[in-house]
Amino acid sequence: MTDTRTDTRASAREILRTLVGRDDADFHEGQFEAISTLVDDRRRALVVQRTGWGKSAVYFVATLLLRRQGAGPTILVSPLLALMRDQVAAAARAGVRAVSINSSNAHEWAGVLEQLRRDEVDVLLVSPERLNNPSFRDEQLPALISRVGLLVVDEAHCISDWGHDFRPDYRRLRDLIATMPAGVPVLATTATANSRVVTDVAEQLAPAAAASASASAAGQPAGPGVVTIRGPLARASLRLGVLRLPDSRARLAWLLSHIDELPGSGIIYTLTVSAAEDTARLLREAGHAVRAYTGQTDTAEREESEGMLKRNEVKALVATSALGMGFDKPDLGFVLHLGAPSSPVAYYQQVGRAGRATENADVLLLPGIEDEAIWQYFATSSMPSEHKAEAVLGALGDAGGRPLSTPALEARVDLKRSPLELLLKVLDVDGAVRRVTGGWVSTGQPWVYDQVRYERIAAARLAEQQSMIDYERTTGCRMEFLQRALDDDTAVPCGRCDNCTAAWYPSDVAVAAASAAAASLDRVGVELEPRAQWPTGVASLGVDVRGNIPVGERLAAGRALARLTDLGWGGPLRDLFAVQAADAAASAAMTSACVRVLADWNWEERPAAVISMPSRRHPLLVASVARALSEAGRLPWLGSLDLVGGGPDGSSGGNSAYRLAAVWNRFEVGAELAAALAPFAGKPVLLVDDLADSRWTLTVAGRLLRRAGTSAVLPFTLALRS
Template identity: 85%
Template sequence: MTDTRASALEILRTLVGNDAADFHEGQYEAIETLVDQRRRALVVQRTGWGKSAVYFVATLLLRRQGAGPTILVSPLLALMRDQVAAAARAGVRAVSINSANPHEWADVMRALQADEVDVLLVSPERLNNPSFRDEQLPALISRVGLLVVDEAHCISDWGHDFRPDYRRLRDLIAQMPAGVPVLATTATANSRVVTDVAEQVGRVAPGASTHTGAGGTAEVVTIRGPLARSSLRLGVLRLPGSRARLSWLLSHLAELPGSGIIYTLTVSAAEDTARLLREAGHEVRAYTGQTDTTEREESEGMLKRNEVKALVATSALGMGFDKPDLGFVLHLGAPSSPVAYYQQVGRAGRATENADVLLLPGIEDEDIWQYFATSSMPSQNKAESVLNALSEAGAALSTPALEARVDLRRSPLELLLKVLDVDGAVQRVKGGWVATGQPWVYDAERYERIAAARQSEQQAMLQFERTSACRMEFLQRALDDDTAVACGRCDNCTSPWYPVDVHDDAAAAAAAALDRAGVTIEPRAQWPTGVASLGVNVKGNIAVTERLAPGRALARLTDLGWGGPLREVFAAGAADAPASQAMTAACIRVLADWKWEERPAAVVAMPSRAHPLLIDSVAQALAQVGRLPFLGTLDAVNGGPTGTSGGNSAYRLAAVWERFAVGDDLAAALTTAAPDGFAGRPVLLIDDVADSRWTLTVAGRALRRAGAGAVLPFTLAVRA
């Protein structure tokens, strides 16, 4: 045994707490490549194989040789927390800089300067923070001992997640000084991704002298193992809809082994499912990207300690979450690719002989895939409008200031800025964003390639659901694992191992939960920043006397229950028609549960080009049931609102500003005192969809200025 292997084995045994532990096949090969050869390596190994052991052992060995700290680029807070805890077990001093611990950043930087840190974990987004990028990163690069890129498939265009900041890592890798080893790790990569990632990892700066091969790139040692997970028992259960899936879950969750994760495709599905399960007596929690950071950390701990049966989670609980004895993973709705699915089911059975994995696909899955795929892809027109706005400004623009100059909401605008930043067309500086002046061309071919790859992955996922062959073998072949053989455990290799019946009480509970209606519409309180530049001369707070009151909607379009029927009503090309009897009855229930301060005295409808019959039917029905006079519809001025849904606040307000008027008859009713009129009395305002809420805000302002008291908005749907 070499000195390096003996030292490495000692560290490994300390890390895992087992004096008899030994390396898995390929682990020491990777460590030796990094420590003794100082080369670049790509490790593609199944979840639970021990990729983190490679970089922690290599870090300590390199530190003993006098090397500087390791920079570990890690994508998720949950993963960072687990990595810091694992490092501590091996005696590795690991710290992180992320969005959840800004109060610790100064202490972290002092510890780095004092050489008291072995591993610094950073998110790819943090690498482009102006002060970190310009003030701390150059010094770190000059003394870094090892660079590790975890979940490295995200570097690739073919990766399952379009994450622009990972593309920036290509430039960071190229800056590594000669002789500094680089390690990229992933559990989810097919051959295309492996080739692409290896090319990125092999990038070196001009003139570098490190093991370069053809084209001036560094030679990369690829260590790839079989991806089969013998502990997992896979299955797919196709049920007719959300009600059936929730009924099955209520019937059989308690029978699943240990504790686990129930994945959903949307935030609202996670929250609704968790609420339903809690009401039925199950100990579960929702876990999404919108969950408070402290609550997420608490929930992770409760799952690890088996204090909950499950976390009902979106993909926010994914890569790297480490609970070795996780007993099951369920999916209510399928991820958009076998790559993403393999990544998530890999949470289960890492240190147990058996774990159950069941997919319950939904008929709405493909619509949700399409939404997320298109929302992450930049358009040429939007990109050019951002570049023009920054060029014309002549100075740095903050994101809110830029938002008032381009018709993009905050999240897609921030994503587009990251893409342009990675492409070198813009740069983030203190105070905001500036155009660099570098030529930029929209890479249509690249985005078409990504879109085609995603479409292919979606079709592969549908094939996985329908295949009669071994499911584990299918996943392995989808990831180009040539060791794939039948697992002998899945529902196709044997027979369905899961029950298919539904208990009557569970079906009733699911039906009641899905029929539940009512979502609060919070009123706008401030005018958007910079809207004066679009010809709307308002700013600051909306006057209290002109604001809406809190309103209600039947449901969100993404809800499990009424979301489905509403998506059909508002689907592109759907004909306008009166609301169904069931939908009208649900709207009436929402009003019956509404705890308003003062009951509305009358009903007013919004004008609509797309859904006049729908809006009128709801307004008339609510007026009749509530025994309220229907005062008619607001007038549309100059054709009504312009533009389309989905824009940012400034542009949406400009599109509806002064586009509604209170007609003479309605104005007369609102200026006449009771009992003959409705001056100063609450009015129920009916519309089809609440999106940005500026349509309702402007219409409500007009009604209040005309003499109405509180204006209570009611819509069929909330677009969220």
């Protein structure tokens, strides 16, 4: 056995040196142990090591060694396109023939499958979702599994409850692992896992080994189960700090004042898409080379931005968590957060992008007073509802085994597309539904809502949120705090953070920067795009429309004062629409801002009159804005439409079909409004409402007004939900 491991080490070291391009390279502590576990023992291993330790070296080296022994290709389950691109490039440097099958390279799939058939692929990278693609799952995967040499699950913490809503498909890997032929090694890797997550992941890798997972934390074999190799998570290169500032304006002003002082190039994280876009715009207008990077950014643009950051052609990417796991720029000089992630685990994962190949990197958190509200929004929006799950299962059951597409299900279940797709994945992983060609079918298997599990997840999240607040407020070492939050028993004070030494960052704000930030946050006006098509399947809900909305019945392009998620006016608007907020007239500052939106609106023809929407929740608010715009524009305010049957209930959420059905035939142009409108036949009107979400209320109202003789209806709302 000793001779075999000696030979393995020599061959492995040779491959490692090719991978890193250095003749003197050798393994970090734990790296060869992981490789030997896979290659010599053909066992299952969980590697929990800090970012930059070299987890990818383990699976690339192990792959080539196994291939030399006649093993089949490695299947590498990888969560993000950016991560896949970096892994393919890294593999090529080691002489590993790696290819990927993902949503961005569909044109290459046929060629990849042919390479696999000819055994010309060493590593196949797939997303967890691809494993459940009907054609891949049923046609390609069985053949791959029959000859797979190694299965690698990267970012394995996503298997755990901690990440259930990020990638539900990760939970499917337990079933995949159970189908692996005997003797095929399995490797799971992550840099972000506390003891609870380690135990959870080990249980997915080998259910019988859960009890022994923690006992093997030092790397000792855990009987026939999982070998866990866990190292210290301290990052000696990182200098951590927290700077508390009063509001968004102060944070942006600080950033404008000091971005050039941050070392090298880096990442500026925000909690929302609009915050990323607004911050990037402000910095660009001040002459800084930055780009926004979010989940809504075009794939090609994301790839271009990643390359620009790696080549130091930009100072920073202003990003949401879409730029996270696996992004590989070893010399990243700083990570700055405008708003805190919801847990120390998430924070450690993001700051781990910096200082991987440099002696020093700066990490600064600028928390916001709105952080907790944003955490709560994302937490509640991702949790599956028992009522909605039963509705989905009922709709599929009623289909009698006929597949229903996601759009077809939208017409039967009151859920928006994204939460519906997430719920379907959860039900699929639980075995209650199955994705097939043409859509989804019910499996007929009994399904029970796992309330205990979701209560456990909710409680864990609350604890993690409180831990993040504790991190912000601690007077102890910040790196030590993060390590202990991830159950790293090796944690000791770092001697570098702002609490171990002193504040290493400036706290002053330049006057010009403060003015620029204030002006940016006071920017008003967001385009409100009109609906052009009726939602699919709405006829089944009693609304007899389909296809395109006739041009003569459509709204014109409109405006909102701001999005609820905006950094500037978003805050006052969130307060205005909070559940507990009382209805009241808009403030003078807000109505003044609304007037500025109209002043900047380049409409084709100036509206001739103002009409307001009837509102049960905010009648004083809507009336005050309509009156202010009427007076400022010297336009007659003609009143509002009438509610029919009490009108819609005004609840938010739900998909387009249900939202349209809820407001259809709930408004009318009453006799008084019709009489007031008569002199303005053939003229455009301004339609005022409080909040635009689905835009179907405005669409239905606009259609009525167009049919009543107006030439155009220009919608204006205080807020746009997103």
